[in-house]
Amino acid sequence: MAEHPRSDQTSGGQNPDRDDDDYGPGAELLARIDTAIDNDDRSALNAALEPMHAADIADLIERLAPARRRQFLAMYSDEIDGEILSEIDESIRDEVLELLPRSVVAEAVREMDSDDVVDLVEDMDEGDRAQILSALDASDAAAVRQSLAYPEYSAGRLMQSEVVTAPEHWTVAEAIEFIRSEDWLPEQFYHIVLVDPRRHPTGYVALGRLLASRRDATLRELTEDSFRTVSAFAEEGDVAYVFNQYHLISAPVVDRDDRLVGVITIDDAMAVLDEEHEEDILRLAGVGDESSISDSVMQTVRQRVPWLATNIVTALAAASVIAFFEDAIAQLVALAVLMPIVASMGGNAATQTLTVAVRGLATRDLSRANALRVVRREVIVGLANGVLFGIVMAAITWAWFRDPGLAAVIGSAMIINLLVAALAGILVPLGLNKLGADPALASGTFVTMMTDVVGFMAFLGLASAVLL
Template identity: 75%
Template structure:
């Protein structure tokens, strides 16, 4: 089997058989050899090692080097860097790579790229770098890229490629095949023939499979798919990805404000967006800057993480102010200081569980008007039952530990209150943020843990000072 599979497919095949530390072994050996070739400034060996590899894997290797190695690497390997590799390179180090590439290599590489990849490459560059790359393109490609850049960031217009295969609606299968055979230029990958009317409004599409399986005299119009739908160039890329996933689209025509065909989005682009959006959601939930990457420097990392830690500090101080109110109580019953973090921690965790489920359900549009109250009710019941369960457990633990029935009762009641509130905060805060147009993934966590800390400390210490003193 190995002789048929390109070298870099090894992880799919290897990891299937057994998932252990040897997984990366072949990879690691290869990486070591690449590293040695760079150290020795041995371009020939480098070429030989990378030649069988997929552009995406070469890009990964470039990303994982340190900057010093990368500099040498780019010098040795520049001639081989093509559009495919370039479009795979992570945003984090893209500017660094572009700067170090000889101008003619860069110009050659961008000329090979599809318009959507060029847009992706240059949209974050500064004006002069952008102009330089645009200048390297053919007139028609440049026009396509500029048209795309005219749409808002993160819109379907930025995501689409302008290379589209269309046919007039009145053509037959035979005419279409003859046209395709004679056409000099066709996109690398395409999955549909888009039917357009004379004013370039898309009115249907035919899958290539359907085209191939039909008789030459069949009219295209009769082969058009039910699944046909157009996407506005102004649609948000996240919504585009959702539509592809929800409706199992493979490609979809993009139209401008006048409903004219301006490009096409293919599923691999939608898949990348889905991947990025998920990534961002996870990072946001953890209070990490959404652009953070493993290639970031210390300064970039600090810039992403400090603000959220600062917010957390503020909320932690707020919770401490609650504790400060009960200083005398704690001084008299020091067991309270020992037990109070347990109440807060349980609330924080229960709240995080609920909010994560809620944030995901909102992101996947499965929490809607029709089921929201049912879900809120479920969370409230679950919160109370969790609270009762852990009230019992902690009551027993506190009784055994500190030999006090009242203390056990106090922590039990505080646990019920805090886990109940945690559940409500966990569902209502994301819903509220969504309602006011904020991103629930970004801010919910801080709000929810603030609520559970404050309520946890207040319920526990407040009850204690009422009951125990």
């Protein structure tokens, strides 16, 4: 049988040993784009970008160096549509908007779903916002304003107001007839939301089920078990959790009176999940959580300096502990050689515990129900690792310095520090969470200060007491 030619649309790595760059534009296409920019050749640029997905064009724009980005936008601004604009990362969006002609922005905004317009204008001042919204129909602008009335990072900001609804007494035939005759429908929808006369959602029907059912069945009979509404005031992180936990595809959003105000679809929830992870990982590392690969040098310095400044303070605290034991070190220099090992093991053990705790809190796997059990586990693990590596370091120290007293001291200090590391690693994030703060703020910086201070203090203090 003849080999069928592969479709152009096929993506996703036909070849098991492909590498990551097979996604998005290939090297050859990027080279063509580069040449087109160099030559200020608009039509070559348009031709190269024509087959590209809006998300890939947005990524391309983000990855350009700032000067080159301006050059690119000067050539391509007329082609920027709503889809590209809504894909562009916040970090460079203002810059891009300023470079675009007003007419292009107005046209782009008119193409967008209301949730994308909200995302675009929510950080603008009222003047800029009003100007953008003036491009919309009055009803669309009102929908955007309604969303903006909900708190930042809430379900109300995430939802789109375009929803397909029907009363639950309708039959399948009536619902299909209604959809077919409706001249306005959302770009994508997967469920019909059933509402009572006061617009309270009472269930939803998956389109697949609608299609598969008898024409005289009522929508009420077809409502899915998975139905659950989301409050417009719910935090977006909680919304992402609910989608992931219950495998939802879309969820109706309700106001305080339980009235339908919009719908959230899983692709938006997935994007939030992605952002929440990004925040966790960046906060744990002590990097501003807005940081992105397209930031300039100045932005990057500004994000990182506060954390490094915090660290210099905590490092000075640890240094003062050492300074307190200067005499001991002057008498036995081996202490200076060995003390960073105790501190470093504590820092690593604390980071392990901390990360597991932050992750557990993020996924709700760690909750009031099992917190005590997890604390107990971490303490026992800290003790076990302390004894194990205490013995290892005592043996190494004995072999290196032939000093049994020093060996005993480092072994004991290791046990103390790994125990403190376990406690700090689990209790600090649990405490922050209890206080309503982000547990990921318990970044390495804070927790490792504790293990540094305790490590130096235990080791040098024991050595002073026992050896000198």
